[in-house]
Amino acid sequence: MLASDLSSLRRQIVGAPMAGGPSTPELVAAVTNAGGLGFLAGGYKSPDRLTQQIRATRTLTGGPIGVNLFVVSPNDGDDEEVEAYRRELQVHADRYGVDLGRPRWDDDAWEGKLDVVRAERPEMASFTFGCPSATILRELDALGVLTAVTVTDAAEARTAAGNGARVLVVQGPGAGGHRATFDPATDPGTSPLPELLAAIRTVTDLPLIASGGISTRRLAEEILSAGATAVQVGTALLLAYEAGTTPAHRAALEDPRFTETSVTRAFTGRPARSLHNRFMDDHPITAHAYPQIHYMTAPLRAAAAATNDVQALHLWAGTGYRHAQRGSAADIVAALTP
Structure with a gap:
């Protein structure tokens, strides 16, 4: 009880x-x-x-x-903004040899x-x-x-x-x-x-x-x-x-090259705190289309985890991660x- x-x-x-x-x-x-x-x-x-x-x-x-x-909750995410972000992310999909996910709400x-x-x-x-x-x-x-x-x-x-x-x-x-x-x-x-x-x-x-x-x-x-x-x-x-x-996430938490956390929308469209990495710098988006962007980036994040690419992976962590x-x-x- x-x-x-x-x-x-x-x-x-x-x-x-x-x-x-x-x-x-x-x-x-x-x-x-x-x-x-x-x-x-x-x-x-x-x-x-x-x-x-x-x-x-x-x-x-x-x-x-x-x-x-x-x-x-249902959202009013800007379809044009999401489509522009999809085009921006295509270079990563090509690099990993994967298809971007379909942005959708559920x-x-x-x-x-x-x-x-x-x-x-x-x-x-x-x-x-x-x-x-x-x-x-x-x-x-x-x-x-x-x-x-x-x-x-x-x-x-x-x-x-x-x-x-x-x-x-x-x-x-x-x-x-x-x-x-x-x-x-x-x-x-x-x-x-x-x-x-x-x-x-x-x-x-x-x-x-x-x-x-x-x-x-x-x-x-x-x-x-x-x-x-x-x-x-x-x-x-x-x-x-x-x-x-994941092994990549574990390694990043102990990697001295990661010196701070930041809040980003780049991985899912909803603000989230992560170890600060290159993906966040490259994609300072303001779109708040969640879970549409979550689904769109999911194959990229899975590929980054599989290849231990910590500079392209969502590395959720609070400020006390050290x-x-x-x-x-x-x-x-x-x-x-x-």
Whole structure:
């Protein structure tokens, strides 16, 4: 049983749901078994695959687990801008000998994955990129699934609380990977995480899970002291033995040639923080057509990963990436625990 205020956790550490491979059943179970709360990433998976991973995780832990789903809203991406970007990317496709993906919009199998959550009933379900309707949140609550919505400012927090979310995941500007802002056309906020927590606390008294750049025990202590109920870590787990992080991504995290992270739309059309590389410099796009650009660049990113071309690969990482350490997830969680 997972308490609604997360007080039942032995360690106030939540493993971030990292779509695209890192969040394996083994990693999720290891975080939970270490006393925290492990999270499966539902993004980009089919409903059947998500079901398989939930069940696989259940065989590895008897503790609570979470599942994260994307809330993908229709967008008004500029077709001409997307087509211009496709022409710009063709040189990469020619170099790798692959075809660019077809830019398209879909909702990431939203209804199918909701059905999975209804059937499998993970202890927590979190939502990113938007807020589910009050009807959905009430339904999950009635099923005994604790609901959380990722927010990036006080206005989003007010919406999520008003719709009935039981917990808020507060994503600060230092987080790796996609920014969770409800409107991807807007620039992501830059308020430091403690200030963001304080601003959100003025509009709700819900439990707050804080995320973004938390990579050391000292930082975890500071954020918990600033009002967070728990801290969520992702980049800190990318080098864990149990993580499904690609070899190229693992190598880049330890490569001294990468000296900073930046927010870019070049890989998916949605703002996301990555180790800064040449692809980002070559393509300073402002188009916010997500997931259209995600699908268009997917073959390029797969080819870059297969050839260990770290200068053309999305290398999601938060600002604390230099503190990421190789080791078991249990040891990493213990080292972060205040």
